[in-house]
Amino acid sequence: MTRYFRLYLHFLRFSFSRAFEFRVDFWFRVVMDCAFYAVNLTFFTLLYGQTETIGGWNLGQAYIFVAGFFLIDAIHMTLFSNNMWWLPILVNRGDLDYYLVRPVSSLFFLSLREFAANSFINLLIAVGILVWAITRYPGDLTAMNIAAFALLICAGSFLFYCLHLLFILPVFWLHTNRGLAMVFYSIGKLAERPDQIYTDFTRKVLISVLPLALIASLPTDTLFTGLTVERILHFAAVMAGMFGLLLLLWNRALRGYVSASS
């Protein structure tokens, strides 16, 4: 474990020094993410100009939900996104060999080796927006619920990573340029809306087999309604299922990987 921690510190050092070599790009990405935040906050403000509540949430609650999603997105962009971008390229070029021979977990190495320092700035901005949304919320939020929310945001980030990688892994078999990553970006829109708007079968799918509603919506709901044993078990089961599936497919993919001709 210590060895992995030390290795990760090296990843951080390399990533920061690389990021500061390209300072203009660094700020472009910060501005891009700020625009993403502004566009989404404006979108929800305009939506709430037409109605008092959406899926049972008022504007204040929706702001917390959106800010929670920004935070999860920023965590993903900072820790995983660049690595997810490179994975299909490494597979198609046959460059994965270099990582497979390392004396560490290949999944760890390939998921975390590049830390996006520019997105780290956005992570701080996303935290700021979340704090702003929580402090302007007029209702009572208990410390216990805020702690549960923070915990489930971490769980949501982990699920986001698992789902994203699961959609990239088909690159080992399909030999397309990005696996099914674009499909993930398309269906990811479902995670950007409160889960209560979905009904019946769609909602069941979104809280189980394709757990996009668990990424930001259910953590936000927990902030208002409190954490129950049922919800803890639900999250634990889905996370275990997703990570188990990820490990299974990752190992199968590596067994079938035949370097440059893959």
Added chain:
Amino acid sequence: MNGRLFRMLISLEARKLMSYRGDFWITAVANLIATVVVHWFLWRAIFSTTGAETLRGFTFEAIMVYLIGVNLIGRVVRGADLQLEIAGEIYDGGLSRFLLYPTRYVAFKYAQHLGAILPEVVQMFLFAGGLIAIFGLPADAGFSVGTIAMTIPALWVGNLLYFLLSVPLQFVAFWADNVWSLGVLLRFISMLLGGAMLPLAMFPEEAAHALRWLPFVACYEFPVRVAMGELTGAEYLVGLAAGLGWCGVVALASVPVWRKGQLGYTGVGI
């Protein structure tokens, strides 16, 4: 650039895109399904909460037609916007060979851009036809052969304008290493301010009025409203003229950026 070369480039680019046709179709179908599902549930929730028959002049059916229409049309307007080929060629030195070709660089790139949207155009008509076959012709939308015919020039203007808006951003690659973020920035801003996320009628009145003067409306809201038969002949002509006017303004604004960038271009690549 002569017409034959222009057509050949369009054809080559379309074929290149279709070399990953499995990926292309799966992504497009997933995007369409996700769009329909998200909008359907979101707007159904809003309409059922308010109990209103219409919101800012839109019934539930009309807003669905608008948002699905703007999604399909938006894909054609943007084309392969995030491929950023111009920026890539400036960055890796590939631009050098184009400077030697007896052709205009931006016209060459526009031909390739048009080729890349051909499969998207086919998809747009197929998906629109499929949705009409499943859900029927929407009663609120005034679709007709005439409005569809009028949409084609509006779509072309939107596409040309979006391409021209992205060109000066890609020229920033003369000074920066990676301008991908600027392409994404253009996409975010144009979608919100052009009415791709919400019709401009949902904005406060003064804001909606001001946004109609910006170029983005020609990329999204204008072609959809033309297709839905919402505009009079005069409004249509004014909209087309405004879009073309913006094309001229943006093209002229790009010229000094290109000239200045070329002066500092060394062509060494990475």
